[in-house]
Amino acid sequence: MFYDNEMTLSFRAISSNEAFARVSVAAFALQLDPAVSEITEIKTAVSEAVTNSIIHAYDNGDGIVHIWCGCAGNKLYIEISDNGKGIENIETAMEPLFTTKPEQERSGLGFTIMQSFMNNIEVSSELGRGTKVTMEKSIGE
Amino acid sequence: MSVGFKTLNNCLIVEIDGEIDHHFVDNVKKSIDSQAVQKGYSNIIFDFKNVDFMDSAGIGMIIGRYKFTKKNGGITSVACLSDNLKRIMMVSGLYRIIKIYNTVEEATKAV
Numbered sequence: 001m002f003y004d005n006e007m008t009l010s011f012r013a014i015s016s017n018e019a020f021a022r023v024s025v026a027a028f029a030l031q032l033d034p035a036v037s038e039i040t041e042i043k044t045a046v047s048e049a050v051t052n053s054i055i056h057a058y059d060n061g062d063g064i065v066h067i068w069c070g071c072a073g074n075k076l077y078i079e080i081s082d083n084g085k086g087i088e089n090i091e092t093a094m095e096p097l098f099t100t101k102p103e104q105e106r107s108g109l110g111f112t113i114m115q116s117f118m119n120n121i122e123v124s125s126e127l128g129r130g131t132k133v134t135m136e137k138s139i140g141e
Numbered sequence: 142m143s144v145g146f147k148t149l150n151n152c153l154i155v156e157i158d159g160e161i162d163h164h165f166v167d168n169v170k171k172s173i174d175s176q177a178v179q180k181g182y183s184n185i186i187f188d189f190k191n192v193d194f195m196d197s198a199g200i201g202m203i204i205g206r207y208k209f210t211k212k213n214g215g216i217t218s219v220a221c222l223s224d225n226l227k228r229i230m231m232v233s234g235l236y237r238i239i240k241i242y243n244t245v246e247e248a249t250k251a252v
Contacts, residue, residue: 015164040194040225047196051163105170107201109233116232 003070003077005031013054013063013082021067022046028069029076032139041117042076042137048110049080049133055101057084057131074139081132087125094123144169146176150249153182158191161199170202174209183215186248190221199226200233207239216240220248 007028011017022043029042046067053065068079087093094115099108114121118135125131142159155173159165177185185206189195207217220242222230230236242248 015162015167018162018164019160037225043194044196044229047162047194051196051198055163105166105201105205107197107204107233109197109200113197113229113232 001070001072003072006068006070008069009067010064013058013061013065013084015051015054015060017065018047018050018054021050021065025067025069025078029071029139032071032074032076034139038137038139042078045114045117045121045135045137046078046080048114049078049135052110052133053080053082053084053131055104055106057082057086059085074141076137076139078135078137079132080135081130083130086127086129087123087131088127090123090125144172146180148180148182149245150252151182152184152186152249152252153177153180154186154188154245154249156188156191160194161192161202162194162196163198166198166202170205173206177209177213183210183213184252185210185215185217186242186245186252187217187219188221188245189219189223189226192226193223195226195229197229197233200229200235203235203239216252218242218248218251220245 009024025046026039026043050065063084066081070077092098094111096112097108099106118137120136122134142165145156147154210217218240222241
């Protein structure tokens with residue numbers, strides 16, 4: 001597929017980088033002239049995926065989170081990946097309110113919010129190898 | 142990002158300034174609980190007038206305080222939400238158990 005523009009970003013899996021990640025993707029999305037509400041939706045979805053990598057994939061330990069963004073026409077494509085422990089059962093992980101960390105007051109709504117705010121989301125994962133979340137959003141529709 | 146505390150009509154008012162994400166929540170939830178315990182308040186009202194972003198970590202923070210106040214016979218509510226925050230409350234279904242008010246004064250009067 002041909003993209004009008006692309007960018008990649010890699011950063012340490014530490015919580016202070018959550019804001020950096022969502023603001024960077026939002027800045028990339030600006031070339032599609034999104035509404036303020038669309039920017040907020042993109043920022044929220046990115047924040048959820050990056051937080052999942054930090055908390056679940058790397059268990060707040062060492063690791064790198066990778067982001068790739070592309071745009072074509074009015075569509076924004078985002079891939080957020082890690083090389084963490086992977087998800088055992090993706091279907092279960094995506095169920096609303098499901099969390100493996102209730103003691104940390106995790107709401108279990110990360111995937112629900114990503115699904116609500118983006119047009120399409122796909123998750124692939126391999127135990128011990130990592131997880132990739134692919135999201136797509138049409139701007140201005 | 143910062144958090145401040147006020148008291149009004151037997152309620153602990155938690156004033157948050159900034160973006161609420163996992164990074165922020167991990168740093169503030171214990172201080173909210175300790176303020177409530179130290180000051181002896183069983184009701185917590187979040188003042189979100191200076192919050193323009195919140196993800197599901199904020200939902201977890203509010204649910205955690207809801208459980209905390211409920212255990213102590215109090216309530217947790219939220220005030221001054223932007224449209225973005227209202228949408229997160231709706232998508233999460235949190236509005237079913239946490240009341241939303243236009244102002245902090247309205248929220249304290251309802252306690």
